[in-house]
Amino acid sequence: MQDDVRALRAYVAEHLGDELVEWPGGRPGEAEVALVDAVMSIRARYGRPGVAPTGVHRAVAAYRALRGETALDDLRALAHLDPADLARAVGTQRTGGVLKAEAIVRAAEALTAVGVRSADHVDPGDERQKRAYTSVRGLGWVTWEYFGMLLGRPGVKADRWVIAAVANAVGRQVTATETKDVVLATAGEMRQSPTRLEHALWAFERSREVG
Structure with a gap:
């Protein structure tokens, strides 16, 4: 080493x-946005932000528009979205053979089931949280780590x-x-x-x- x-x-x-x-700088204090960002970043280009965003930035902007809220830090709200509605907003890219939109919703469901509801609850070193996230088809430890980084955790x-x-x-x-x-x-x-x-x-x- x-x-x-x-x-x-x-x-x-x-x-x-x-x-x-x-x-x-990531997406501090916004667990919903960080989760969308982390999953949409799998084998994708980040593109550019701004008035006409592209790539992952476009997906994040579309999610913000779909939710229509200023504070996007409630994974329970994301878990209750219809994956088809989310896919219409963020796109139909896939990971592990499933829509990324579906993986995002399933990850939110899995995390809320173990008590993770907001950015303050996310602990990348918590094995229970990690297992919940990586139990979702198409998601692994690399993007689990990145999810935490987007929320300000070193990684x-x-x-x-x-x-x-x-x-x-x-x-x-x-x-x-x-x-x-x-x-x-x-x-x-x-x-x-x-x-x-x-x-x-x-x-x-x-x-x-x-x-």
């Missing part, structure tokens, strides 16, 4: 420099670009779990937020692929 941490620190110094790009979303960054740094293929562990350990040694380091690695690798 220590060799991998040294390799990633060298990679960061060479490619990212001293000033890491800022984490955009690492080990997606394809972050995995690629760590693999390029250490010179071999790595798993999502290995990626998370190396980024967390490296962030600790650098005295950086793991969320900020993860986002900086994600932004760099993504820019190389799509640039």
Whole structure:
């Protein structure tokens, strides 16, 4: 592990420099929006926000319009939505063979069943909550971690670009779990937020692929 941490620190110094790009900030205090964001982000482009949002931003804006509320922090409300109505708003993309809209509603149901109703209740380290979320078809621990990050909990979303960054740094293929562990350990040694380091690695690798 220590060799991998040294390799990633060298990679960061060479490619990212001293000033890491800022984490955009997520969806603090909005459990409903964070859950929509986390699930819709699976194998998707984030697109752009603004008056004509695209990608995940468009889905989030559509959810806000569907709900028509200013405070979107009640997973019970999301759990009671008809998945078909949600799909008409956010789109018909799939994960694990099911509509992402259905996975979102089922995740809200599963989380509320174990007492998670708002952002304040979400604890990524709680195994009961994690099992509830990952019991939903198409959802796994990576987006569970990201759900927490969007709500302001430190974490690492080990997606394809972050995995690629760590693999390029250490010179071999790595798993999502290995990626998370190396980024967390490296962030600790650098005295950086793991969320900020993860986002900086994600932004760099993504820019190389799509640039």
